[in-house]
Amino acid sequence: MTPIQPEISDKRAETITKTEELAYELRIHEVMTKDVHSLSPDIKMEEALEIFQKERFSGAPVEQDGELIGILSIEDLIHALRENHIDALVREYMTTQMTTVRKHDPVVEALKTFARTNYGRLPVLDENGKLAGIITKGDITNGLLKALQRNYQEEELIRYRASHLFEDIVSGRTSLILRYDIRKGDFIHGGNASSNIKRALLRLGASPQVARRCGIAVYEAEMNLIIHTNHGGTLRIEIEPHKITMEAYDDGPGIEDVEEAMRPGFSTATNEVREMGFGAGMGLVNIKRCVDEMRLISSKDRGTNLYMIMYLNDTDENPQTVN
Amino acid sequence: MKLKKLIELIEGNLLTDHSTDNIEIKGAMGADLMSDVLTSIKPESVLLTGLCNPQVVRTAQIADIRAIVFVRGKNPAQEAINLANEENIPLITTTLGLFDTCGILFQEGLPSFETQTEDDCAP
Amino acid sequence: MNLEEIIHNLNLKVLTDTRDFSAVPVKSGYCSDLLSCVMTGAAPEGVWVTLMAHSNIIAVAALLDLSAVIITEDAQPDEDTIAKANEKGVTLLSSPKPNFQVVGELWDMGLRAKQD
Numbered sequence: 313m314t315p316i317q318p319e320i321s322d323k324r325a326e327t328i329t330k331t332e333e334l335a336y337e338l339r340i341h342e343v344m345t346k347d348v349h350s351l352s353p354d355i356k357m358e359e360a361l362e363i364f365q366k367e368r369f370s371g372a373p374v375e376q377d378g379e380l381i382g383i384l385s386i387e388d389l390i391h392a393l394r395e396n397h398i399d400a401l402v403r404e405y406m407t408t409q410m411t412t413v414r415k416h417d418p419v420v421e422a423l424k425t426f427a428r429t430n431y432g433r434l435p436v437l438d439e440n441g442k443l444a445g446i447i448t449k450g451d452i453t454n455g456l457l458k459a460l461q462r463n464y465q466e467e468e469l470i471r472y473r474a475s476h477l478f479e480d481i482v483s484g485r486t487s488l489i490l491r492y493d494i495r496k497g498d499f500i501h502g503g504n505a506s507s508n509i510k511r512a513l514l515r516l517g518a519s520p521q522v523a524r525r526c527g528i529a530v531y532e533a534e535m536n537l538i539i540h541t542n543h544g545g546t547l548r549i550e551i552e553p554h555k556i557t558m559e560a561y562d563d564g565p566g567i568e569d570v571e572e573a574m575r576p577g578f579s580t581a582t583n584e585v586r587e588m589g590f591g592a593g594m595g596l597v598n599i600k601r602c603v604d605e606m607r608l609i610s611s612k613d614r615g616t617n618l619y620m621i622m623y624l625n626d627t628d629e630n631p632q633t634v635n
Numbered sequence: 636m637k638l639k640k641l642i643e644l645i646e647g648n649l650l651t652d653h654s655t656d657n658i659e660i661k662g663a664m665g666a667d668l669m670s671d672v673l674t675s676i677k678p679e680s681v682l683l684t685g686l687c688n689p690q691v692v693r694t695a696q697i698a699d700i701r702a703i704v705f706v707r708g709k710n711p712a713q714e715a716i717n718l719a720n721e722e723n724i725p726l727i728t729t730t731l732g733l734f735d736t737c738g739i740l741f742q743e744g745l746p747s748f749e750t751q752t753e754d755d756c757a758p
Numbered sequence: 759m760n761l762e763e764i765i766h767n768l769n770l771k772v773l774t775d776t777r778d779f780s781a782v783p784v785k786s787g788y789c790s791d792l793l794s795c796v797m798t799g800a801a802p803e804g805v806w807v808t809l810m811a812h813s814n815i816i817a818v819a820a821l822l823d824l825s826a827v828i829i830t831e832d833a834q835p836d837e838d839t840i841a842k843a844n845e846k847g848v849t850l851l852s853s854p855k856p857n858f859q860v861v862g863e864l865w866d867m868g869l870r871a872k873q874d
Contacts, residue, residue, distance in 0.1 A: 339654060416654050500714075503693030507722075510697060520678075520699070527697040528673045535690075577811060577833070587792055589686045589694075592810070594670035601674065665857040667791035671809055671831070675856070683858070685790050707799070732799065733789040734807070734861055734871040741862025749831075749856040 334459050340422055341415035343455025344436050344445035350375040351384060353403035357392045360384060360402055371433050373443055374406050380435055380443040382406035412437050415444045419455065422447050487552040488516075494537040496544040499588065505547050506531035509558075516551060522622060526556055529602040529620050532595040533560035536618075539585050541565070545615075558603070558620040567610040574600070574608070636660050636745050638702055638725060641681065644743055645736050647704060647727040650711070651719050658725065660701055662748020665737045669694045676700060680748035683736050689715045696722045706733045759784045759869060761825055764805065765851060768863050770828060773835065773850040774843045782849070784825045786872040789861050793818055800824060801872040807860050811835040813842060820846040830857050 350373045351360055363369065364386065371385035384406045392398055392405050412435045413422050425434060426449055438444040490512060492505035510527035514520070530547060537545040537560055545562030567573045574596050581591020600606045605621040638658035642649060649655060664676045665683040669690060672682060678699035684691060687709040695703055703719070705711060708730040711719075719726045729736060741747075762780035765772065788800035789807040793814055800806050802823040808815065811833040819827050826849040829835065835843075835850060843850050853860050 336657070339652060341652070416652055418654050418657075500689065502690055503697065507693060507696055524678070524697070524699055531693070531697045532670065532673065577836075579812075583793070583814075587794055588688060589667055589669040589672075589684075589690060589792075592668045592670050593812075594668070594674060598670055598674045663858050665789060665861065666809065667795075668809065671791075675831075685792055685795050707795070732871045733857075734787045735865075737789060737858045737861035738787075738865025738870070741858065742865055747856055747859040747862070749858065 334456055335420040335423060336418045338419045338455060338459055339415070340413055340417050340419055340436055340447055341444065342459075343419060343451050344415070344447040345451055346445045348373060348443065348446050350380075350443065351402055352376070353381060353401065353406065355402055356398070357389060357400050357402060357405055358398045361389050361398065364389065371446075373435050373446060374402055375443060378442065380410070380412075380437070382408045383410055383433070383435060385432070410435060413447065414439075419452055422452060485552070487550050490547075490549040490551070492534075492547045494534055494544045494547060496538065496541050498538055498544070502535055502538050503531055506534050509547070509549055512549075513551070513556070518556075518624070522556075522624065525602040526558065526620075526622055529599045529622075530558050530560075532599050533558070533618055533620070535590055536560065536595055537562055539581060539590060541615075554624050556622040556624065558622070560618045560620075561615065563615040564613075566612040566615055567608070568612065570608055570610055573610075636740075636743065638681075641702075641704075641740065641745070642727055644739055645704065645727075645729045645731055647729040650716050650726040650728060651724070653723075653725040655725065658701065660745070662746045663737070663740055664747065664749045665733050672700075673698055675749045677748045677750060681740075681745075683733060683740075685709065685733055687711050687715075689718055691715070692718045692722065692724060692726070695719075695724050700724065702727065704729060704736060706731060706736050759867065761805075761849065764826075764864065764867065764869075767867055768828075768853060768860065770851040770853050773829070773840055773852050774848065777849075779849075782825050784869065787861065787864050787869045788871060789857055791857075797822070804872065805864070805869070807857055807864070809833050809857060811839070813839040815839075816842045816846055816848050819843075819848045825849070826851050828853060828860055830855060830860050 353374050353376050373380055374382040374384055384402055388405045392400055411425055411429055413425060415436050415438050433446050433448045435443055436445045436447050506527055509530050510523050513523040513526055534547060541562040542564045548559045550557040572578055576597045577593040579591050579593030585591040603620040604623050607619040610616040638660055639655040641660055660681045662680040663683060664680055666672050667684055667686045672694055676698055679701050681702045681704060682700050683704045685706050687705050692715050702725040705728045710728055760780050761782040761784055765779055783803055784805055786801050786804040788804050790796050791808050791810050796818055800822050803825050805826045805828055806824050807828045809830045811829050815827055828851045830853050832854045
């Protein structure tokens with residue numbers, strides 16, 4: 313990247329930090345050029361020149377039998393032209409002393425390499441040492457800009473909007489309701505709803521601890537709907553500025569003895585479910601430990617309702633009298 | 636411990652698209668019961684497990700687990716790998732069993748990262 | 759290595775009838791919470807580390823001639839399970855520590871998994 317030294321205002325500083333973060337987060341394979349046109353070492357420099365002109369290349373890797381053996385750049389072509397040797401083979405003029413980067417490395421590794429060397433492009437290798445693509449400074453700039461835009465426009469905006477949701481709306485009682493239908497026996501998608509709920513809570517500005525505790529509670533409840541119900545059930549999450557109410561309900565078969573169901577280790581799960589890592593009889597116990605309030609209401613005919621409540625004021629750190 | 640070093644110690648194989656140099660693992664837990672994992676694992680730890688279904692990745696995402704090691708040479712399905720890439724959770728597989736995996740990492744000083752259970756499980 | 763040394767070093771609680779544990783050899787270790795894995799992976803005269811406490815573990819331990827089962831995290835088997843263990847001659851030990859820690863301490867004593 314051409315070193316740009318803009319005047320750093322506070323507004324800019326924020327962007328710069330974000331860019332630096334992205335340089336560590338983004339991986340090389342996310343920004344590199346993947347469909348690389350590589351050259352055979354045995355074509356003439358003249359042919360390479362034609363390809364470069366036609367395709368507007370300023371450089372290309374040279375491969376033989378699937379192995380990267382060199383890289384040919386415009387400078388090499390100029391070199392051959394100067395020596396009046398344009399009918400020489402590519403292998404005679406290509407650069408064989410190559411610095412490469414690995415596709416899973418963060419983009420910042422490529423930036424460091426560009427800063428250290430004078431190369432304009434770097435071959436990118438996969439885990440088997442084969443050519444996976446080419447990265448240029450331009451690729452990095454584009455990739456960072458795209459990611460920055462994406463990050464800002466999507467996540468930051470969503471986060472900002474979401475966390476100010478309640479401030480913007482004036483009503484007697486504002487709440488946001490999320491609802492998910494959970495199908496009996498759907499182990500493949502088991503946890504998707506909880507995962508979305510956790511993400512929603514984070515976007516709404518909940519602390520990571522609160523989001524984690526709610527996520528765990530609602531995940532156990534979701535797995536219970538998948539494992540123990542007749543037809544599945546529903547997860548209903550109501551988010552209010554001061555509390556989160558999570559409810560899991562189904563239409564049967566109901567719990568015979570609620571007290572017994574709450575005993576650690578009590579389980580009616582089949583061996584098959586146990587072999588999937590669930591049904592150890594800890595789910596309800598776990599939920600109780602995670603949330604501030606829990607109620608389990610069940611009857612043989614009407615199914616089960618599980619209420620889980622989490623309060624969002626900072627009474628945990630700061631005990632204060634609640635009116 | 637850096638995830639990169641952890642992978643070397645257990646002769647593991649990284650299955651997801653991650654760079655492991657800068658991922659710090661603060662502790663470990665070895666278990667196959669997801670409810671137990673959800674109850675007791677602390678964030679930023681590695682989960683060592685013999686289970687190998689997408690639920691393990693979901694559990695990790697919900698409980699803020701930093702990485703998962705599948706023992707006994709188990710390979711998760713592609714959908715689990717895709718999910719792990721999406722959720723940014725490195726997946727590692729090793730041919731070692733859970734016993735040796737725990738032993739090696741413990742001996743290298745990785746602490747147990749499980750909160751001791753409270754009175755709930757006592758008689 | 760014998761079971762007495764392990765009980766002593768790891769400070770384990772003996773849940774079943776006591777006997778001369780110094781005469782019980784321990785040749786390998788195994789750790790899993792999945793019965794199907796234990797069935798295929800644990801070797802005779804080994805110790806099995808698990809946080810499962812339900813009665814299915816007794817049948818598996820007896821079938822495989824394990825030297826002992828170490829139940830972690832203070833998980834408590836019920837009375838019927840303990841009675842069944844005594845009847846089948848299975849030794850149940852208990853620790854408040856999690857799997858990872860217990861296995862680590864066994865490994866420190868020099869115990870390894872069975873090599874296939």
